[in-house]
Amino acid sequence: MKLYIKNMVCSRCKMVVKAEFEKLEIEPISVELGEVELTKPITETEKATLLQNLQALGFDLIDDKKSKTIDKIKTLIIELVHHQNNELKTNLSDYLAQELHQDYNSLSNLFSEVENNTIEKYFINQKIEKVKELIIYNELSLSEIADMLNYSNVAHLSNQFKKVTGFTPTYFKNLKDKKRIQIENL
Structure with missing residues (x-):
């Protein structure tokens, strides 16, 4: 599963986003500028929490x-x-x-x-x-x-x-x- 993330523009962004996934115990396969690939789909609750955490850091999920x-x-x-x-x-x-x-x-x-x-x-x-x-x-x-x-x-x-x-x-x-x-x- 891939998630698309707005405002990822540098390698530090990748590190910050990866850390947010890991805080929620979601292990990404890869984190690239603008997209994160996951091993399995996330729940709506995880997605909502992730969205809130990402928005607090200046990022956003793109649907x-x-x-x-x-x-x-x-x-x-x-x-x-x-x-x-x-x-x-x-x-x-x-x-x-x-x-x-x-x-x-x-x-x-x-x-x-x-x-x-x-x-x-x-x-x-x-x-x-x-x-x-x-x-x-x-x-x-x-x-x-x-x-x-x-x-x-x-x-x-x-x-x-x-x-x-x-x-x-x-x-x-x-x-x-x-x-x-x-x-x-x-």
């Missing part, structure tokens, strides 16, 4: 098909940008269609309808948050960041950064109060 698909799209993009250093060998639409075994146009329409945002804008926002993170760490040059996130050049990264944030990367780097947005709030 309907549309929400599951949206969450899978977000999870794939987050993994790609934040955990795989954006190692996309094909374009985003082909990648999502292949991973989700669905036509990209239907995925795109569903995402736009539910999220009031396009998949492409969501992807760009994730990339810009990753750029902010890397700028704050101050370990890589802008050229290295552009290369790491598959921008064609620094100018493209800078233009996109300014379009999304209103600042140039250099101006952002010099700000005293650097505002980052939590991944789950994008």
Whole structure:
């Protein structure tokens, strides 16, 4: 049995969710971003308790098909940008269609309808948050960041950064109060 969980965006989320299952003495087979596989179905009482505990931590159980698909799209993009250093060998639409075994146009329409945002804008926002993170760490040059996130050049990264944030990367780097947005709030 699989349960789908909203707002799981990092490895710490996986640890926290796994711990919640173990507190209820439910042993998961696997815990991945956005989904937990169980050996057997859980009771309605266990599900209600689990839901309450997860919601207290900022997570939620997903039951309907549309929400599951949206969450899978977000999870794939987050993994790609934040955990795989954006190692996309094909374009985003082909990648999502292949991973989700669905036509990209239907995925795109569903995402736009539910999220009031396009998949492409969501992807760009994730990339810009990753750029902010890397700028704050101050370990890589802008050229290295552009290369790491598959921008064609620094100018493209800078233009996109300014379009999304209103600042140039250099101006952002010099700000005293650097505002980052939590991944789950994008």
